[in-house]
Amino acid sequence: MKTHTLLMPLDMHLHLRDAVMLENVAPLTAYSFSGAIVMPNLVPPVATLDDVVAYKERIMAAVPNDYFEPYMTLFYKNYDKAFLESVAEEITAIKLYPAGITTNSEGGVSSFDIEEMRTTLQAMSDLEIPLCVHGETDGFVMDREAEFMSIYELLATSFPKLKIIMEHITTKAAVDMLDKFDNLYATITIHHLILTLDDVVGGMMQPHLFCKPIAKRPEDLDALLSVALQAHPKVMFGSDSAPHPQHAKESCGCAAGVFTAPIALQLLCEVFDQFGKLDNLQDFVSDNAQRIYGICPEFKEVTLEERPFVVPANYGGVVPMFAGETLSWAIESID
Ligand code: DOR
Numbered sequence: 001m002k003t004h005t006l007l008m009p010l011d012m013h014l015h016l017r018d019a020v021m022l023e024n025v026a027p028l029t030a031y032s033f034s035g036a037i038v039m040p041n042l043v044p045p046v047a048t049l050d051d052v053v054a055y056k057e058r059i060m061a062a063v064p065n066d067y068f069e070p071y072m073t074l075f076y077k078n079y080d081k082a083f084l085e086s087v088a089e090e091i092t093a094i095k096l097y098p099a100g101i102t103t104n105s106e107g108g109v110s111s112f113d114i115e116e117m118r119t120t121l122q123a124m125s126d127l128e129i130p131l132c133v134h135g136e137t138d139g140f141v142m143d144r145e146a147e148f149m150s151i152y153e154l155l156a157t158s159f160p161k162l163k164i165i166m167e168h169i170t171t172k173a174a175v176d177m178l179d180k181f182d183n184l185y186a187t188i189t190i191h192h193l194i195l196t197l198d199d200v201v202g203g204m205m206q207p208h209l210f211c212k213p214i215a216k217r218p219e220d221l222d223a224l225l226s227v228a229l230q231a232h233p234k235v236m237f238g239s240d241s242a243p244h245p246q247h248a249k250e251s252c253g254c255a256a257g258v259f260t261a262p263i264a265l266q267l268l269c270e271v272f273d274q275f276g277k278l279d280n281l282q283d284f285v286s287d288n289a290q291r292i293y294g295i296c297p298e299f300k301e302v303t304l305e306e307r308p309f310v311v312p313a314n315y316g317g318v319v320p321m322f323a324g325e326t327l328s329w330a331i332e333s334i335d
C-alpha cells in the first residue's frame with residue numbers, strides 16, 4: 001500500500017469563524033495541520049489587540065488537545081505605527097480586503113490610494129508584518145483578479161521590503177507576477193488546483209464549489225498546477241476553507257466559500273500523486289511557508305495512505321467539497 005508522510009502541514013489561509021461554527025470546524029483543521037493563518041473577517045472584523053487576543057483564546061478553547069497553532073491576522077485598515085507596534089507580537093500578518101468584495105469585507109479598503117495607505121504599509125514593512133491580500137477588483141467576475149495585478153504591482157514597487165501575499169490565486173496572470181517582483185508571494189487552494197469554471201456552472205450549478213475568486217479557465221488551472229506541483233519557492237498551500245451552513249449554500253443567493261478543511265491533505269496527495277510529484281508536496285504544504293513567514297511549527301507527522309475514502313455528507317451541518325464522493329487517499333496516522 002502506498003503511503004506518504006507530511007511533516008507539520010500548514011494551512012496558510014483558513015476561515016474558522018466563531019461560536020458554534022468555530023467549535024465545529026476548528027478541531028477538523030487542528031487534527032491534521034500543525035497551524036493555520038486564521039482570517040479576520042468576522043462580524044465585526046478582528047481589528048484591535050483585544051479582538052486578536054480574545055479570538056485566539058476562543059480558537060484554542062475550541063481545539064482539542066492536538067497541537068495546533070493559530071497564526072492570527074488583523075483586518076486591514078489604515079492603522080498608525082504605534083498601534084501596529086502594540087499588536088505586532090500577537091499577529092502573523094494583516095489581511096487586506098477590498099471593501100465589499102467578498103464575505104464580511106464591507107469595512108475593507110475602498111480606495112487604493114498609496115498616499116493614504118503609506119503610513120500603515122511602511123510601518124508594516126518596518127515591523128516585518130506581511131500583507132495578505134484578497135486581490136480582486138469589482139470588475140467582470142472572470143477578470144477581477146487579472147485587473148488587480150496593477151494594484152499588486154503598485155504595492156510591490158512602493159514597498160519593496162514589504163512581504164505581500166497574493167491570496168488564493170486563480171489565474172495565469174497572478175502566477176506570472178511571482179517572478180516579476182521579489183516581494184510577491186502567493187497561496188493556492190486545493191480546489192483551485194482541481195476546478196475550472198466549467199465544474200462550477202458548466203452543468204448543473206454546484207453551490208458547494210462556488211467561491212471568490214471563482215475558478216477560472218483551463219489555462220489558468222494549468223498555470224496554477226505548474227507552480228504548485230513544482231513547489232515554486234514563493235507559493236504556499238492555503239485552503240481558503242470557508243464554512244457556511246448548508247442552508248446558506250443551498251439557497252437563492254449562495255454564499256461564497258468551499259469547505260475543504262477535513263479533506264485538504266487527502267486531496268493534495270491525490271493531485272500531487274496523479275502528476276507524479278508527491279515528493280514536492282512537503283515544500284508546498286509546509287516548508288515554503290515556514291521559510292516565507294519565518295515560522296517554526298511544533299512537530300506533527302501525518303501519514304496518508306492510498307486507499308478509498310468516502311467524503312462524509314456533512315460535518316456538523318457544513319457540506320464539504322466532494323461530499324459523498326470517493327477520494328483515493330486517506331489519513332492513516334498522526335503523531
Ligand atoms: O469564497 C470565499 N469565501 N472567498 C472569500 O474571500 C471569503 C470566504 C468566506 O469568508 O466565506
Ligand code: ZN
Nearest residue numbers: 013015039240
Ligand atoms: Zn479567504
